[in-house]
Amino acid sequence: AQTVTQSQPEMSVQEAETVTLSCTYDTSESDYYLFWYKQPPSRQMILVIRQEAYKQQNATENRFSVNFQKAAKSFSLKISDSQLGDAAMYFCAYRSPPAGANNLFFGTGTRLTVIP
């Protein structure tokens, strides 16, 4: 079974600074997708960014970018110019090729605190 590991239960960052959240995963597949979801106190799960394994270029969405290292099975999220609204729980997730559930496998999450 696929596993997704987030080794940082909690992180903090000063407002306007940069923070990196770590994620590693285990898979035998060659093509797959990786996602970062944000869960603010409202509990809503919000997609932040996604990365296809076949693409070497790291995905970027405004202040959010990833560092995807396929050989190391690492998928970290970098948040630049952190804002108070970035405070949330962040989940890394993996999706394997379509079969059966086409399920997302989630890590245990990292709680990010933004310090004013």
Add this chain to the structure above:
Amino acid sequence: DAGITQSPRHKVTETGTPVTLRCHQTENHRYMYWYRQDPGHGLRLIHYSYGVKDTDKGEVSDGYSVSRSKTEDFLLTLESATSSQTSVYFCAISVAPGLNTEAFFGQGTRLTVV
């Protein structure tokens, strides 16, 4: 925002009672999922559906059943609630199988079994 409504949003129930949670979508998406979220575990798949009357188990399906009689509704039933089923339950929808297909989530149901 994707049109997903979960009901109820909060529920407290007693051990041994049956409980049904409802997920309603207005997007006509084929795939629907039920996850539970627990501290230290992230989100884990309970059951999923790939069409009307087509359902299958996820990794934590014991003690749960589901039904999907219409495209828009996916029901999760706790047949006899236990304290270990105290959790936050999320419904998600997805348009079709695909690697980059985004899953949209409902706002969650907090269930407490006392």
